Amino acid sequence: MTDQTASLASFTGEEAQKKLRKRHRAERRFRAYGIAAILFALAFLCFLFGSIFSQGWSAFLQTSIKLPVQFSQEVINPSGNPDAEDEIFRANYVKLARVALYKELGVDADNRKERRAANDLLSRGVDVQLRDMVLRDPSIIGKTEDVWLLASDNADALLKGSIDRETPSDRRAMSDQQVAWIDQLVDNGDMKKRFNTGLFLNGASSSPETAGLGVALIGSFFMMLTVVLLAVPLGVCAALYLEEYAPKGKIADTIEVNINNLAAVPSIVFGLLGLAVFINFFGLPRSASLVGGLVLTLMTLPTIIITTRAAIRAVPPSIREAALGVGASKMQLIGHHVLPLSLPGILTGTIIGLVQALGETAPLLMIGMVAFVVEYPTTPLEPATGLPVQIYMWASSAERGFVERTAGATMVLLAFLIVMNSLAVYLRNRFERKW
Amino acid sequence: MSTLTILAILIGLGIFAYFIGRMRSIQVCGGEQRTLHSRPTYHGYYLASLTVLPAIILLAAWGVAERPATRYIAMQELGPQVLKGTDAEKALAMSVVDSIADGLPELTPEEDEVLRKARLGFVTTSDARDVLGRHGVVLGSDPGRNVIAAADELASARATSRIMLPIACFAIAALGFAWGYSRIRPGLRARNITESVMRSGLFLASTVAVLTTVGIVLSVLFETIHFFQFVSPFDYFFGTVWDPRFATVGKAEGQFGLLPLLWGTLFISAVALLVAVPVGLFAAIYMSEYAGSKVRAFAKPLLEILAGIPTIVYGFFALTVFGPLLRDLGFNIGLDISASSVLTAGIVMGVMIIPFVSSLSDDIINAVPQSLREGSYGLGATQSETIKKVILPAALPGIVGAVLLAASRAIGETMIVVLAAGIAANLTLNPLEPVTTITVKIVSQLTGDLEFNSPQTLVAFALGLTLFVITLALNVYALYIVRKYREQYE
Amino acid sequence: MEAKVEDRPATTVEQPAEPKEMGDAAPSALGELKMKATDVNLWYGEKQALFDVNLEIFGQSVTALIGPSGCGKSTFLRCLNRMNDVIDICKVKGDIRLDGEDIYAPEVDPVQLRARVGMVFQKPNPFPKSIYENVAYAPRLHGLCATKAQMDEVVETSLIKAGLWEEVKDRLDAPGTGLSGGQQQRLCIARAISVNPEVLLMDEPCSALDPIATATIETLMDELKENLCIAIVTHSMQQAARVSQRTAFFHLGKLVEVNDTSTIFTNPSDQRTQDYVTGRFG
Amino acid sequence: MEAKVEDRPATTVEQPAEPKEMGDAAPSALGELKMKATDVNLWYGEKQALFDVNLEIFGQSVTALIGPSGCGKSTFLRCLNRMNDVIDICKVKGDIRLDGEDIYAPEVDPVQLRARVGMVFQKPNPFPKSIYENVAYAPRLHGLCATKAQMDEVVETSLIKAGLWEEVKDRLDAPGTGLSGGQQQRLCIARAISVNPEVLLMDEPCSALDPIATATIETLMDELKENLCIAIVTHSMQQAARVSQRTAFFHLGKLVEVNDTSTIFTNPSDQRTQDYVTGRFG
Amino acid sequence: RDQVQIAGSSTVLPYAQIVAEDFGKTYSKFKAPVVESGGSSAGLKQFCKGVGEATIDIANSSRPIKDKEIAACAEAGVKNIMPVRFGYDGIVFATDAKSDAWALEPKDVYLALAEEIPVDGKMTANPNKTWKDVNDKLPDWKIVAYIPGEKHGTREVFEEKVLAVGCEAVGGMKAHEEAGMDEKAAEKACVKVRKDGGAVDIDGDYTETLARIQSNPEGVGVFGLSFYENNTDKLNVATMSGIAPSVETISSGEYPVSRPLFFYVKKDHIGVIPGLKEYVEFFTSEKMIGPDGPLADYGLVPLPENELEALQEEIEEGKVLSM
Numbered sequence A: 001m002t003d004q005t006a007s008l009a010s011f012t013g014e015e016a017q018k019k020l021r022k023r024h025r026a027e028r029r030f031r032a033y034g035i036a037a038i039l040f041a042l043a044f045l046c047f048l049f050g051s052i053f054s055q056g057w058s059a060f061l062q063t064s065i066k067l068p069v070q071f072s073q074e075v076i077n078p079s080g081n082p083d084a085e086d087e088i089f090r091a092n093y094v095k096l097a098r099v100a101l102y103k104e105l106g107v108d109a110d111n112r113k114e115r116r117a118a119n120d121l122l123s124r125g126v127d128v129q130l131r132d133m134v135l136r137d138p139s140i141i142g143k144t145e146d147v148w149l150l151a152s153d154n155a156d157a158l159l160k161g162s163i164d165r166e167t168p169s170d171r172r173a174m175s176d177q178q179v180a181w182i183d184q185l186v187d188n189g190d191m192k193k194r195f196n197t198g199l200f201l202n203g204a205s206s207s208p209e210t211a212g213l214g215v216a217l218i219g220s221f222f223m224m225l226t227v228v229l230l231a232v233p234l235g236v237c238a239a240l241y242l243e244e245y246a247p248k249g250k251i252a253d254t255i256e257v258n259i260n261n262l263a264a265v266p267s268i269v270f271g272l273l274g275l276a277v278f279i280n281f282f283g284l285p286r287s288a289s290l291v292g293g294l295v296l297t298l299m300t301l302p303t304i305i306i307t308t309r310a311a312i313r314a315v316p317p318s319i320r321e322a323a324l325g326v327g328a329s330k331m332q333l334i335g336h337h338v339l340p341l342s343l344p345g346i347l348t349g350t351i352i353g354l355v356q357a358l359g360e361t362a363p364l365l366m367i368g369m370v371a372f373v374v375e376y377p378t379t380p381l382e383p384a385t386g387l388p389v390q391i392y393m394w395a396s397s398a399e400r401g402f403v404e405r406t407a408g409a410t411m412v413l414l415a416f417l418i419v420m421n422s423l424a425v426y427l428r429n430r431f432e433r434k435w
Numbered sequence B: 001m002s003t004l005t006i007l008a009i010l011i012g013l014g015i016f017a018y019f020i021g022r023m024r025s026i027q028v029c030g031g032e033q034r035t036l037h038s039r040p041t042y043h044g045y046y047l048a049s050l051t052v053l054p055a056i057i058l059l060a061a062w063g064v065a066e067r068p069a070t071r072y073i074a075m076q077e078l079g080p081q082v083l084k085g086t087d088a089e090k091a092l093a094m095s096v097v098d099s100i101a102d103g104l105p106e107l108t109p110e111e112d113e114v115l116r117k118a119r120l121g122f123v124t125t126s127d128a129r130d131v132l133g134r135h136g137v138v139l140g141s142d143p144g145r146n147v148i149a150a151a152d153e154l155a156s157a158r159a160t161s162r163i164m165l166p167i168a169c170f171a172i173a174a175l176g177f178a179w180g181y182s183r184i185r186p187g188l189r190a191r192n193i194t195e196s197v198m199r200s201g202l203f204l205a206s207t208v209a210v211l212t213t214v215g216i217v218l219s220v221l222f223e224t225i226h227f228f229q230f231v232s233p234f235d236y237f238f239g240t241v242w243d244p245r246f247a248t249v250g251k252a253e254g255q256f257g258l259l260p261l262l263w264g265t266l267f268i269s270a271v272a273l274l275v276a277v278p279v280g281l282f283a284a285i286y287m288s289e290y291a292g293s294k295v296r297a298f299a300k301p302l303l304e305i306l307a308g309i310p311t312i313v314y315g316f317f318a319l320t321v322f323g324p325l326l327r328d329l330g331f332n333i334g335l336d337i338s339a340s341s342v343l344t345a346g347i348v349m350g351v352m353i354i355p356f357v358s359s360l361s362d363d364i365i366n367a368v369p370q371s372l373r374e375g376s377y378g379l380g381a382t383q384s385e386t387i388k389k390v391i392l393p394a395a396l397p398g399i400v401g402a403v404l405l406a407a408s409r410a411i412g413e414t415m416i417v418v419l420a421a422g423i424a425a426n427l428t429l430n431p432l433e434p435v436t437t438i439t440v441k442i443v444s445q446l447t448g449d450l451e452f453n454s455p456q457t458l459v460a461f462a463l464g465l466t467l468f469v470i471t472l473a474l475n476v477y478a479l480y481i482v483r484k485y486r487e488q489y490e
Numbered sequence C, D: 001m002e003a004k005v006e007d008r009p010a011t012t013v014e015q016p017a018e019p020k021e022m023g024d025a026a027p028s029a030l031g032e033l034k035m036k037a038t039d040v041n042l043w044y045g046e047k048q049a050l051f052d053v054n055l056e057i058f059g060q061s062v063t064a065l066i067g068p069s070g071c072g073k074s075t076f077l078r079c080l081n082r083m084n085d086v087i088d089i090c091k092v093k094g095d096i097r098l099d100g101e102d103i104y105a106p107e108v109d110p111v112q113l114r115a116r117v118g119m120v121f122q123k124p125n126p127f128p129k130s131i132y133e134n135v136a137y138a139p140r141l142h143g144l145c146a147t148k149a150q151m152d153e154v155v156e157t158s159l160i161k162a163g164l165w166e167e168v169k170d171r172l173d174a175p176g177t178g179l180s181g182g183q184q185q186r187l188c189i190a191r192a193i194s195v196n197p198e199v200l201l202m203d204e205p206c207s208a209l210d211p212i213a214t215a216t217i218e219t220l221m222d223e224l225k226e227n228l229c230i231a232i233v234t235h236s237m238q239q240a241a242r243v244s245q246r247t248a249f250f251h252l253g254k255l256v257e258v259n260d261t262s263t264i265f266t267n268p269s270d271q272r273t274q275d276y277v278t279g280r281f282g
Numbered sequence E: 001r002d003q004v005q006i007a008g009s010s011t012v013l014p015y016a017q018i019v020a021e022d023f024g025k026t027y028s029k030f031k032a033p034v035v036e037s038g039g040s041s042a043g044l045k046q047f048c049k050g051v052g053e054a055t056i057d058i059a060n061s062s063r064p065i066k067d068k069e070i071a072a073c074a075e076a077g078v079k080n081i082m083p084v085r086f087g088y089d090g091i092v093f094a095t096d097a098k099s100d101a102w103a104l105e106p107k108d109v110y111l112a113l114a115e116e117i118p119v120d121g122k123m124t125a126n127p128n129k130t131w132k133d134v135n136d137k138l139p140d141w142k143i144v145a146y147i148p149g150e151k152h153g154t155r156e157v158f159e160e161k162v163l164a165v166g167c168e169a170v171g172g173m174k175a176h177e178e179a180g181m182d183e184k185a186a187e188k189a190c191v192k193v194r195k196d197g198g199a200v201d202i203d204g205d206y207t208e209t210l211a212r213i214q215s216n217p218e219g220v221g222v223f224g225l226s227f228y229e230n231n232t233d234k235l236n237v238a239t240m241s242g243i244a245p246s247v248e249t250i251s252s253g254e255y256p257v258s259r260p261l262f263f264y265v266k267k268d269h270i271g272v273i274p275g276l277k278e279y280v281e282f283f284t285s286e287k288m289i290g291p292d293g294p295l296a297d298y299g300l301v302p303l304p305e306n307e308l309e310a311l312q313e314e315i316e317e318g319k320v321l322s323m
């Protein structure tokens, strides 16, 4: 009884109240740390997104100039033979565009300097633009049509404000005359920023205004396809074997450490491996998205195995016992219960792995996928690049136009990421079942 | 018939065999399914795998062997001077033969005739080249007569193989089917057989990870040995100066001290973990213990995005935004922070690996049984006391695993370090100065302007192997720690 | 005080008109009134789990709560030390007093309350720490022991009271989770009594234990009740009969009847109680 | 057969010299001999958990396994349908026969065995599927029902036998995990009997249940034993006394005594049994 | 294989890209070549893997191929290598655009960046803190120079044409030799850069150097001429010994710091790989690398006319490296 009163006093006395208040303060502090941690991470994320968006949004717009182009027969097809494909292919389309531009701006065609200055307003890619029009519809030859032609990256930069008009003209990439021309075109409504479909469709190019993510998107798609088709089944099967069958002991430990360690191997080393095995040993072609996919498969495999194992381990033993107790075989147990129940976890792991693979550059360097590829690949065996590769290459390009494209491509990649993440969260919630 | 077609037909046969197997098993037990050892489906699987698997193995083996075999046959036509040449010469000659053989089946009979004549010397081989050129076979020079002969041989060998392959495959499939069919009887342990086939499949899948390790070690080992022929292991492992210089300066003139790089790796990773572990852990605690399920469902995937952003983006962010910010901050409080420093790289990298700690720890903390929480609350503990004294200790093994994964990621990171901490290999204790890491040097020595079989480039492989061994040791140690705690607490 | 002993009514909630005029006095056979719940209603989200429960718990005695599964025994028990606060969706209405003080009053600190009203759970839940640390946990939290010697003493006394001392005194550093089920449960009791709570709530403390371990714990309760007031939830009629002085029968979230244990088991006033204790229920 | 009824000895393993000469005959009060374990020893890794256990289980009766916690009751039960195979470190020696056939013989398929020897676990563990699917699972595995109608019938019969039909017949598509504890346990029993096993092993099936649910399951056992042979592990002497015809008492991995239930509870031949059943143990 | 495959130097990459793109536009028959970037050494390593369809056809390089590499190539069967030196890369010093234009001498750079400099004829650890310490005409900026890292060939040129020259000019060479070094060791000591943060190695591309200057406006960076020409509004180029770097001054040899750029072609592949021969000819045509071509526009310092003609002739003949 005595110590009872003692304890009562110790809970209600002045001293105790003070102690208690201290504990509650600690409690509030602790909670505040948690909120601060989340806010810190989210603030960083916003900061990061903000800095990317502010740089990158303009990449989705591209300046074009509307010119009445005369598709003159003499330039395109002087022989008059409509079957002379090579002739049509090699015709001097730039000239068509330039002539139209000179006329529009009233450039003195005899003044070489002025001509060159005017030429600089047009992209180097206008020839392809016009050629494609002719190849698509040869009947256009001889007619005059209004065409929106790509402006050069400097003109584009001026319109977007990344070339400062205040810079002294000797240092500015656009001369005063060029600026005046541009202003004139803009005032006429013949020059404006339009949505940049080329960013999504074009292949690699040395000039920013014609450079696009087309090849990279296809390459990334092929690689992700390979990873999904290989890494996911392989990873899940391996995890199943290790969790359900492999005898526990030294060997299992070795494999576990080994897989954990693979997760720590720098990704470029996987590139070295891919070079040695897939290209040098199996003779697969360089720069092919299949090889890229295989390397990324090996790289993501540990992540998928580790997470899948954790998910499988989380299936309650009572369910296993129940199934075995009514005479299910091991495979039936796995197929009927373990896999369905661990599906959400497997999905999480898969997505984390895919996301990591989607953003990886270094291993692709070794197998030749950090490359300049103009042509669309039609199979996974043809040369291709990937989104992060394109970001990496654009990031190291000298032209100003690539700065915004780098950020723009990052936005595209992030969009991919967010779509994949939401898909994962959606699937996770769908398959999550309580037991 | 292309390999894909054969494969498709085989799969069709497999499905067919599956149904036959099922039917047969029901037939042999006279409808009394209880007398069957295994369910009819298993008999189906059994028959299907007997039909398909051997044929697929044959198909694969054929695929591997066909090219070398046909090429070997064709090469015999090339004549002695080529056959006596080096492998490289043979390979080159054969690539011409290959491309001609590719074109041969597309020729018209008249064109074929031209080629035949060319081979016998009645017309010039440049006629043959023209003919082939019309079918898109681009040849660098006029092919020799024996080259045409070899190509002919190659084409016919290929044609034979194309005919033989499906025959052989289907014959094997039929044999397997017949044998399996004859063995179906009530006592057949079809389930056990099927399960062991599947089990072997799973086993094969699990060997991939091990093979990857073997592959990695092998693909860096020889170059590493090569490297140590230039530089003594002592200088490498205990050298305190990293200054590889150019190969032109002199053979092994450069200094290849590992220690500054190792120190840089550990230093930056430590700073990154100093950021990621508290932030990640507190975030995890908040999400799992305090926040409502809505906040959690929202915050968790949002944080996970941090891990998926390409590191080059982080790198440029650190270089152009965060580094200067930090420097200005430091300037205001009288600290001289280089724009690229351990601190910049560490913090940005730490942010990148936050989700590894937060998401995995969140799962683990959630898995701590509610009974422990109630036990603690029941004694009058506040929530934070419960978390600190009961939940975190109980979740420790799992959290160690999460931190380890985060550390792995930090150690293996390149782009952030290059851009945010620079590439100078310093042995410094000051976090405001730049250092660099092993992975950075692996990449830069591999991609440089340096001579490729000099120690300057080869050191990349040695670094790769070193890092591999270090992380391996780290993982073994972590497993040991986790085991130790598990034994104590479970 | 003594005057009211005889007319302590068999509180039957079905007769709400009946006045409950006990004041703070307790029957002489039991100790004084320790806790008093008046018109407690409780909801889990939309679902009501307790309906107008009125119950007194007296010191120096064991009160047993019995009733079919899901009738709200655990829920009610958890109201008594506000463990229900932990469940987001749980909402309590009514008045629960400890020594006449409303424990749901805003100025009452649940943390402090739980130190005064300890709890032992159905499944033994020792912390993943050493035996010593398990017992020392609460005194350390509340800063009851200034020195190591004091702490040692508290740990020893608690373990002795819980009847575990002899079995573990040589391995106080061994993990608490390494003990057998019965030992673990006694460890949890030692942990709960280490801060000298005034009330001890036990939620099916023996359901995971074999008869021997059960017997040990029942003996323990008998001893403990000299110093504190115990409320126990049990599924076993036998156990309720063996250990408790008063028994309350719950059904579908309502307190059907509460009375002397012997009365409840021999001469209950409600038909449902009768049916339940004789196993004819449902 | 009848000749041996009287001299069926109280098998006390402490007297290993004593001949166990029962042959395959069973006492007339019980059914015929169904399972027979001879000299079963079992190790978990290094640690031996069972020592020379010899036990017969007879058809049309309930055999109860009792004993203090950790004495190996569950372990022995799990030997009978080779559920122990699942535990890597577990090694069994000895001879266990079902209808005279060695169940540990290499040609015996444990999967098939478990269809003949069903099991119900301490904690109800329905699959996270619908009630219907829970019961239909095993018949489907073993291909017992060709048509949907047959399956419906099997499900209905099993649920009726398990005494659950009335409560769930309107919501067969509801998830099995949504039922109350007692219902879940009955669902698990329905699932186990859906393939008409010859033996049903139950490991503390009622420890999580309230008396009413317990009573339902005990009644069920009484009915089921007409058609099959039941072995049940329980901590409750009362339950053992109520439901079983024969009782085996385990202690420290040894089978101390096995005999008619009434004999065990009234007149055991071993002192330890005596102590245990009267609660004086330990 | 119907595409030419090219790998190697990241310095050469932009030029190769322009050529590859135009090649694809000009020849309907051939696909545009694939140009990998991975560094000169990595490119040459791939190049020397052997001949055949599975190997690359061309290695871009920002340095001449080394003898050891030629030997390794020969060992793998790559015996006929056609070297193509197609132009020069000027190397310029530049500061942030907002600063005044600098006039540098090699000796200024040496005195600012060397690890040790002669003070009164004795080598001492570099005491200079600001550029003003080095040369009164330079601003009072803390010395921070972003120089190419050791993986870059540019670094070698920087050491040889700037540091070594500066060293010689201020008598560092002599001081070293007096301190007992032989000539080679003295040369080596001359080009050692300070490690106290004054000289920052950059392993990445010039974009990184630019980003660093933008985040530290008192930094001095080393750039390729082409990069500078594309960013004239962001950078202010310094003169070297009074000569402003430009395509003209470099090709005339007035501006001292430049290096040749190369690509190497497997002769054995010519004729086997479709488009290879055409690509090489296209690359070396006046239209591409002439003074009015797109490469010069981008910043390549073109070959003098006579060198270009000689080069085209060599390619016509198929001249290969001697082993």
Ligand SMILES: Nc1ncnc2c1ncn2[C@@H]1O[C@H](COP(=O)(O)OP(=O)(O)OP(=O)(O)O)[C@@H](O)[C@H]1O
Pocket (backbone or CB within 6 Å): C044, C049, C067, C068, C069, C070, C071, C072, C073, C074, C075, C076, C087, D210
């Ligand atoms: N956390 C919760 N959320 C929602 N409902 C709950 C929760 N806990 C209990 N309930 C519901 O409240 C009712 C009373 O539950 P309680 O746990 O108090 O029963 P009990 O009498 O202790 O039963 P048992 O003997 O099975 O332990 C039940 O219907 C239960 O489903």
Ligand SMILES: Nc1ncnc2c1ncn2[C@@H]1O[C@H](COP(=O)(O)OP(=O)(O)OP(=O)(O)O)[C@@H](O)[C@H]1O
Pocket (backbone or CB within 6 Å): C210, D044, D049, D067, D068, D069, D070, D071, D072, D073, D074, D075, D076, D087
């Ligand atoms: N998977 C296992 N690994 C190692 N030891 C085990 C395992 N399962 C049980 N044991 C040990 O074997 C012994 C017998 O355990 P068993 O579960 O059979 O006891 P029990 O009689 O069922 O006890 P309870 O009444 O508590 O269920 C115990 O000492 C236990 O610790």
Ligand SMILES: [Mg+2]
Pocket (backbone or CB within 6 Å): C073, C074, C075, C203
């Ligand atoms: Mg309860």
Ligand SMILES: [Mg+2]
Pocket (backbone or CB within 6 Å): D073, D074, D075, D203
């Ligand atoms: Mg048990």
Ligand SMILES: O=P([O-])([O-])[O-]
Pocket (backbone or CB within 6 Å): B447, B448, B449, E008, E009, E010, E011, E012, E038, E039, E040, E041, E061, E062, E151, E152, E153
């Ligand atoms: O990429 P580089 O070899 O030119 O530095």
